[in-house]
Amino acid sequence: MSKGASITRIRGMNDLLPQDTCVWQRVEAAAREVFLRYAYQEIRTPIMERTELFARGIGETTDIVEKEMYTFDDRDGTSLTLRPEGTAGVARAYIENGLHVSDPRARLWYAGPMFRHENVQAGRFRQFHQIGAEAFGMDHPAVDAEMCAMLLDLFASLGLKNLELQINSLGDAEDRRNYRSVLVSYFSGQENRLCENCQRRLKTNPLRVLDCKVEGCSAIARGAPHTFDHLGEQARAHFEGLRECLDAMGIRENAGEVPVPGTFRINPRIVRGLDYYVRTAFEVTAFTGVGSQNAVAGGGRYDQLIAQLGGHPTPAIGFAIGEDRLVSVLNSEQTMEFPGPDFFVVAFGAAGGAGALRLVSELRSAGFDVDLDHRFGSPKSQFKQANKSGAPFAIILGDGELQSGMAAIKPLMTLEKLQAGGVDTELVSRLLDRSKEQPEPFLATENLDGAGVPLLLDPSGQFSVGRDWLIRFCSRLFAG
RNA sequence: GUGGGUGUAGCUCAGUUGGUUAGAGCACCAGGUUGUGACCCUGGGGGCCGUGGGUUCAAGUCCCAUCACUCACCCCA
Numbered sequence: 001m002s003k004g005a006s007i008t009r010i011r012g013m014n015d016l017l018p019q020d021t022c023v024w025q026r027v028e029a030a031a032r033e034v035f036l037r038y039a040y041q042e043i044r045t046p047i048m049e050r051t052e053l054f055a056r057g058i059g060e061t062t063d064i065v066e067k068e069m070y071t072f073d074d075r076d077g078t079s080l081t082l083r084p085e086g087t088a089g090v091a092r093a094y095i096e097n098g099l100h101v102s103d104p105r106a107r108l109w110y111a112g113p114m115f116r117h118e119n120v121q122a123g124r125f126r127q128f129h130q131i132g133a134e135a136f137g138m139d140h141p142a143v144d145a146e147m148c149a150m151l152l153d154l155f156a157s158l159g160l161k162n163l164e165l166q167i168n169s170l171g172d173a174e175d176r177r178n179y180r181s182v183l184v185s186y187f188s189g190q191e192n193r194l195c196e197n198c199q200r201r202l203k204t205n206p207l208r209v210l211d212c213k214v215e216g217c218s219a220i221a222r223g224a225p226h227t228f229d230h231l232g233e234q235a236r237a238h239f240e241g242l243r244e245c246l247d248a249m250g251i252r253e254n255a256g257e258v259p260v261p262g263t264f265r266i267n268p269r270i271v272r273g274l275d276y277y278v279r280t281a282f283e284v285t286a287f288t289g290v291g292s293q294n295a296v297a298g299g300g301r302y303d304q305l306i307a308q309l310g311g312h313p314t315p316a317i318g319f320a321i322g323e324d325r326l327v328s329v330l331n332s333e334q335t336m337e338f339p340g341p342d343f344f345v346v347a348f349g350a351a352g353g354a355g356a357l358r359l360v361s362e363l364r365s366a367g368f369d370v371d372l373d374h375r376f377g378s379p380k381s382q383f384k385q386a387n388k389s390g391a392p393f394a395i396i397l398g399d400g401e402l403q404s405g406m407a408a409i410k411p412l413m414t415l416e417k418l419q420a421g422g423v424d425t426e427l428v429s430r431l432l433d434r435s436k437e438q439p440e441p442f443l444a445t446e447n448l449d450g451a452g453v454p455l456l457l458d459p460s461g462q463f464s465v466g467r468d469w470l471i472r473f474c475s476r477l478f479a480g
Numbered sequence: 481g482u483g484g485g486u487g488u489a490g491c492u493c494a495g496u497u498g499g500u501u502a503g504a505g506c507a508c509c510a511g512g513u514u515g516u517g518a519c520c521c522u523g524g525g526g527g528c529c530g531u532g533g534g535u536u537c538a539a540g541u542c543c544c545a546u547c548a549c550u551c552a553c554c555c556c557a
Contacts, residue, residue, distance in 0.1 A: 008548080063555050067481085085557085114557080119481085121551060130557060197554070208555090274556090284557095295557060322557030346516080381509085383517030396516075412517070 012118070012126025022338050023327050027158065028111060031131050031321075034154045035109045038146060040133055043108040045089040051079040057088035057309055059275025068116040082115035085274075086132045087302070087318050088309075094136055095311035104137035104314065111323070122291025123325050132299075132320035139303065139315035141238050144280045145245030147319055151284060151297060152251065152262055154321075158330060162287040163296060164259040168270035169239040170281050171231045173304065179230040180206055186224050193220060207271040227268045238279050259287065276302040280317065289332030290325045297321040340390020341369035344412070346383060351397035352376035359397060359407065387412055 009015060016024060032042075051071050058065050070082040083089055090108055093099075099106045111131040118124060133150065135143050148165060155163050170176055183206045191199060195214040202209060210221045231239065243253070246264065254263035264282075272281045281300035290296070299319025306314040343363055347356030356372055363370045373385040379398070386394045396408040 011548085068555085116556080118555075119553095120549095121553095124556075128557065132557095200554095205555095272556095292552070293556075298557060320557060325557060348516095378510090379516050380511095381517090385517085387517045394517080398516085408516095410516085 010126075012120040012124075014125060014127070019338060020327075023330060023336055024323070026336065027323060027327055027330065028131070030157045031109070031111065031154055034150060034157060035133060037153070038107070038150050040107040040109045040135075040150075043090055043093060043110050044112070045086075045093050045110065046083075047113065048080050048082055049089055049092065051081040053088050053092055053309070054081055054084060057091065057276065057305060058085065062275060064116060064274070068118055070115045070117055084116045085114055086110050086112070086130055086320055087134060087276075087305070090132075090134050090318075091136075091305055091309055091311075091316070094134075094314075095306060095309060100137065100312060100314060106136040107133070108136075109133040121293065123293030123322075123328065125324060129323035130320040131323050131326075132318060134316060134318035136306065136316045137314050138317075139238075141241030141280070142245045144238075144242045144301065144317055145249060145251075147299065147317055148246060148264060148282060149249050149251060151282075151319065151321075152264075155284075156262060158326075160326075160329060160333060161261050162259070162289065162329065162333060163261070164254075164285050164287070165264040165282060166267035166270050166285060167242070167264055167280065167282040168266065168268055169227065169231055169235055169242075169279055170272065170277055170300070171227065171235040172278050175230055175232045175235055176278065179225075179227060182225050182230060183207065183209070187220070190220055205271075210269040211271055221269070235279050242280060272298060272300050274302075276305045276308070278303055282319070284321075286325065286329045289329035293325065295322070296325045296329060338390060340392070341371040342391065343368055343370045343393050343395050344386035344389045344391035345370060345372040345395050345397065346379065346386055347372065347376060347397040348379050348382065349399040349402075351399070351402055355402075356397060359395065363395075392417075 035042075051069070054069060055065055060066075064084045069084055071079060074080050090110060094106055094108075109132065111129070113127050113129050115127055117126060120126060133147065135147065148167065152165060171179060184202060187194065187198075187202055187206065187209055191202065193216055194202070194209065195212065195217050198209045198212050198214070198217050201212070209217060210224060212218055212221065228236075228239075246253075252263050254260045254265050259265075267283075270281050270283050272283075277300040279301040282298070283295055284297035286294045286296045297319055299317070301315070301317040303315040304313075306312070306316055345356055345360050345363070347353075347359075353376060356376070360370050360372055371389050371391065373382045376382070383394065392411065392413050394410045394412055396410060401407045
């Protein structure tokens with residue numbers, strides 16, 4: 001520790017350490033793969049936009065715009081804002097780049113950090129990460145259904161079980177207004193029995209009362225008028241269409257108590273917070289792994305937004321996944337082993353330094369992941385590093401190996417672990433010592449069986465690896 | 481913006497009614513043992529006890545303030 005006060009990260013913005021990033025990479029790779037299957041293309045937009053974009057797009061009176069944005073003036077006085085969500089920027093890019101001209105349809109996905117100045121708690125940060133998708137130019141419910149399917153596919157490909165997709169229809173803008181006033185008059189009759197929060201919600205966002213966790217409120221909410229009874233003709237048809245399309249894709253409704261992976265539940269109490277949503281709204285809820293912030297993804301249709309932002313009227317729908325929350329659910333369900341390199345080169349004596357690098361670079365150019373300890377300390381310390389690296393094999397270069405012209409290959413794991421890593425175990429068991437229960441260390445040089453790495457000595461006394469042989473050998477080791 | 485909890489080693493935590501030089505486990509480094517790494521043995525590095533003030537002969541411990549972290553409300557991903 002140095003003397004001065006140490007500089008810390010700023011509240012709500014977290015470091016993702018190497019043990020974290022391997023999980024994040026897995027999530028992002030899965031997302032990329034699934035989105036590609038649905039013919040979505042990646043878009044990257046700036047992390048900052050003019051404040052006006054969010055004020056107009058998200059809604060002036062939402063919490064996000066009113067009190068959660070990181071807003072500041074650029075040097076010329078322009079008001080800029082760190083993006084609090086992804087849709088507005090993508091919509092802006094769609095309009096600004098005239099993506100509708102060549103093809104009004106656009107299916108896009110994005111991933112990246114978002115910023116909201118909120119109080120932090122489990123599952124809520126000031127810099128958080130979303131993976132989102134947007135589909136422009138299509139108002140058919142088939143698109144809504146595909147969005148849902150895409151989410152379910154992603155969760156399935158990650159092996160997640162404790163999540164549930166819930167869908168609802170908010171109706172068109174007019175239906176929403178009507179339903180809102182019906183709700184207000186229903187709740188107003190029993191206003192004094194609602195909790196303090198809900199009495200306030202009644203004025204600001206009455207739909208939220210339906211969602212209240214307080215016992216008394218939810219009891220009253222159960223008797224409240226149903227959204228579906230207040231859908232207009234078109235919104236109702238759209239929602240029916242969505243259900244048909246889901247059914248056509250084999251995605252079933254789950255009306256039972258217990259969540260079932262790969263199904264959806266109709267939940268009339270799903271309410272989206274942002275102003276622009278109409279018709280389809282959906283949300284993915286987690287049962288484990290996140291604190292009380294259990295919404296892992298949310299989305300819906302926003303057919304008016306593009307026009308509101310100055311584009312041609314264009315229907316659109318999208319969702320955003322809270323990547324931080326998704327990762328935390330994933331971590332609660334399964335543990336991931338950090339993938340190690342294929343080989344760890346242990347070199348000592350005359351073989352340290354440049355000699356080791358020669359072997360390492362041969363291996364790397366043959367396409368293997370290789371690590372070594374550049375301090376070239378004692379064999380013991382290098383083997384400790386090798387063990388920790390997670391590499392299944394060590395390749396050993398010492399004075400003896402240089403003399404014999406063969407580097408040793410030594411397994412660092414039990415046979416079972418090697419098997420689990422997809423290594424050709426028939427070959428390995430020949431390499432390993434007799435006992436299978438308790439695989440012991442051994443030196444390939446003692447038991448060659450063609451298993452050492454041949455080293456070719458050049459006239460200057462330097463060695464190089466028998467590369468063709470090595471590739472053949474290694475590709476057998478790592479078959480499949 | 482509002483409420484609760486917690487601050488002692490890199491991590492998880494002990495630390496008595498205030499009383500020598502603040503401890504353990506894990507991790508890290510070195511040495512020993514070993515079939516060159518794992519198990520075991522020995523040793524080592526690493527602490528402004530969150531920070532500032534107060535009480536006292538004496539504060540990690542008691543009092544006040546402050547900061548940070550954390551969980552929850554609101555709201556959202």
